[in-house]
Amino acid sequence: MSAAVLSTPTGSWDVERVRRDFPVLGQQVHGHPLAYLDNAATTQKPQTVVEALDHYYHHDNSNVHRGVHALAERATRDFEGARESVRRFINARSTREIVFLRGTTEAINLVASSFGQGLREGDEVILTAMEHHANIVPWQLLRERTGIVLRVVPITPSGELDLDALPGLFGPRTRLLALTHASNALGTINPVESIIKAAHEHEVPVLLDGAQAVPHLRVDVQALDCDFYAFSGHKLFGPTGIGVLYGRERLLEAMPPYQGGGEMIRTVSFEKTTFAGLPHRFEAGTPDIAGAIGLGRAIEYLESLDWEGAMAHEARLLDHATERLQAVPGLRIIGQAHEKVPLVSFVMDDVHPHDMGTILDHRGLAVRAGHHCAMPVMTFYRVPATSRASMAFYNTFDEIDRLAEALRYAREMLA
Amino acid sequence: MSEMSDLYQELILDHKRNPRNFRDMPDATRAVDGHNPLCGDQLRLFVKVADGRVEDVSFIGVGCAISVASASMLTEAVRGKTVEEAQRLFAEMHDLLTSDHPHTDPAELGSLGALAGVHEYPMRVKCATLSWHTLDTALTGDEESVTTE
Numbered sequence: 001m002s003a004a005v006l007s008t009p010t011g012s013w014d015v016e017r018v019r020r021d022f023p024v025l026g027q028q029v030h031g032h033p034l035a036y037l038d039n040a041a042t043t044q045k046p047q048t049v050v051e052a053l054d055h056y057y058h059h060d061n062s063n064v065h066r067g068v069h070a071l072a073e074r075a076t077r078d079f080e081g082a083r084e085s086v087r088r089f090i091n092a093r094s095t096r097e098i099v100f101l102r103g104t105t106e107a108i109n110l111v112a113s114s115f116g117q118g119l120r121e122g123d124e125v126i127l128t129a130m131e132h133h134a135n136i137v138p139w140q141l142l143r144e145r146t147g148i149v150l151r152v153v154p155i156t157p158s159g160e161l162d163l164d165a166l167p168g169l170f171g172p173r174t175r176l177l178a179l180t181h182a183s184n185a186l187g188t189i190n191p192v193e194s195i196i197k198a199a200h201e202h203e204v205p206v207l208l209d210g211a212q213a214v215p216h217l218r219v220d221v222q223a224l225d226c227d228f229y230a231f232s233g234h235k236l237f238g239p240t241g242i243g244v245l246y247g248r249e250r251l252l253e254a255m256p257p258y259q260g261g262g263e264m265i266r267t268v269s270f271e272k273t274t275f276a277g278l279p280h281r282f283e284a285g286t287p288d289i290a291g292a293i294g295l296g297r298a299i300e301y302l303e304s305l306d307w308e309g310a311m312a313h314e315a316r317l318l319d320h321a322t323e324r325l326q327a328v329p330g331l332r333i334i335g336q337a338h339e340k341v342p343l344v345s346f347v348m349d350d351v352h353p354h355d356m357g358t359i360l361d362h363r364g365l366a367v368r369a370g371h372h373c374a375m376p377v378m379t380f381y382r383v384p385a386t387s388r389a390s391m392a393f394y395n396t397f398d399e400i401d402r403l404a405e406a407l408r409y410a411r412e413m414l415a
Numbered sequence: 416m417s418e419m420s421d422l423y424q425e426l427i428l429d430h431k432r433n434p435r436n437f438r439d440m441p442d443a444t445r446a447v448d449g450h451n452p453l454c455g456d457q458l459r460l461f462v463k464v465a466d467g468r469v470e471d472v473s474f475i476g477v478g479c480a481i482s483v484a485s486a487s488m489l490t491e492a493v494r495g496k497t498v499e500e501a502q503r504l505f506a507e508m509h510d511l512l513t514s515d516h517p518h519t520d521p522a523e524l525g526s527l528g529a530l531a532g533v534h535e536y537p538m539r540v541k542c543a544t545l546s547w548h549t550l551d552t553a554l555t556g557d558e559e560s561v562t563t564e
């Protein structure tokens with residue numbers, strides 16, 4: 001069965017060749033070839049990214065923007081070069097709009113605390129019921145500090161935003177709409193273009209949580225016309241510890257600093273400090289220089305791939321996984337939106353996701369079990385947790401078939 | 416690596432499918448909630464203690480096979496024991512499940528020994544210890560709930 005599927009030509013996409021770029025994928029786990037299906041948690045890194053980190057520490061390690069010596073110049077050039085790679089990748093107008101941070105979480109926290117300083121008691125922020133905790137809790141902290149009101153776009157049973165409810169949520173005091181581009185718990189890709197249009201008609205800026213979208217979609221912040229866009233390097237085949245906030249220059253210019261310290265100042269005296277320009281004003285302290293360079297390399301790697309081929313392969317993987325998993329007795333897929341990134345969340349009668357995770361791990365299948373940092377989604381579906389298989393362009397049909405087979409085995413054993 | 420069947424022994428699966436003493440207890444002397452935030456396991460353990468003896472013990476809740484089976488086996492093991500005996504059993508189970516060189520011989524624990532395989536799965540140890548920590552709190556503490564955090 002799986003051999004037949006494997007021999008089906010998958011467009012021009014040569015998955016075996018791409019897999020060789022990711023040495024970690026070649027290992028055995030518990031005596032089985034690793035099938036890494038936890039890409040929504042973090043992706044694996046291609047060899048070239050590991051080499052970029054290695055090269056930086058072997059040859060160029062230095063602080064940035066501070067020295068005039070050769071190493072400092074090289075480190076600064078490569079760090080700022082990575083910023084330009086990010087700008088190109090998401091088509092921002094200027095590198096002034098690209099802030100390097102620790103990840104999506106820190107990027108959203110920056111907006112909540114800095115943009116949030118302009119909000120007053122009774123001002124409103126709209127979120128959705130499918131947000132990751134990273135796009136809920138910072139706003140709740142802001143609510144505690146200033147008394148803002150949070151409004152929530154509900155979701156439908158298929159796992160899509162209930163957009164009929166959206167117009168009623170805009171009001172004269174709506175200051176921001178913050179929503180996920182793609183859901184990590186359900187896979188849903190939200191129709192953000194039309195949502196942004198609607199928000200802008202109400203003069204409400206929009207923040208997109210792009211953590212799950214950038215690895216799978218072409219993101220063009222100018223075409224989207226979003227105001228903020230947050231994502232993490234480690235979910236984009238880059239290192240952990242580095243992430244990005246894109247912010248529309250006009251908005252960033254008006255925002256107060258997020259943290260204070262070195263790098264973000266122009267002059268300091270005890271009477272008065274003047275701040276650096278964009279984007280450094282939002283980058284206090286020594287940044288993750290190696291991480292940024294690694295992320296830049298990851299982006300260059302992605303640009304060297306046949307992106308259309310990769311996306312088509314992912315779409316076929318998702319179709320295949322949906323079909324195979326749906327056919328497993330007792331299995332229910334959570335999240336059946338029309339447009340999805342390649343992940344499948346599911347529950348199985350009488351088999352707890354944690355038992356499932358252990359049984360699958362034993363067969364070399366790495367999936368995630370838990371609430372996926374989206375407890376409101378779990379509550380909506382009345383499940384304590386789900387299992388989630390999340391794919392990337394280096395996954396194979398054979399891995400999906402192994403998953404389906406292991407799920408049948410788990411059910412036979414435990415139910 | 417051990418076999419899957421070392422973890423999911425028939426006895427454990429039997430307790431998972433038919434948990435014993437799975438019921439509410441309106442006249443309990445103590446009821447304590449146990450929560451494992453990592454996987455969402457949630458149980459409520461009831462004990463009725465009279466004259467220093469555990470006269471009745473039961474539980475309700477949701478969880479994975481290991482946590483349900485462990486709670487179910489616990490109720491069978493401690494019913495009728497004195498509080499001191501039950502506490503000693505908690506200490507032995509804790510030792511068996513969590514230490515690298517347990518002093519406790521699983522063979523001497525009767526059916527509870529079936530849980531010994533959990534030790535090989537560090538991510539799952541808390542599933543098995545949840546009900547035991549809850550029991551310990553019910554017998555000796557005064558909190559209303561425990562978590563594995």
Ligand SMILES: Cc1ncc(COP(=O)(O)O)c(C=O)c1O
Nearest residue numbers: 103104105132134184209211232
């Ligand atoms: C949709 C979404 N938002 C935010 C985050 C947080 O990302 P990070 O932990 O890299 O900051 C994640 C990652 O789990 C995510 O999937």
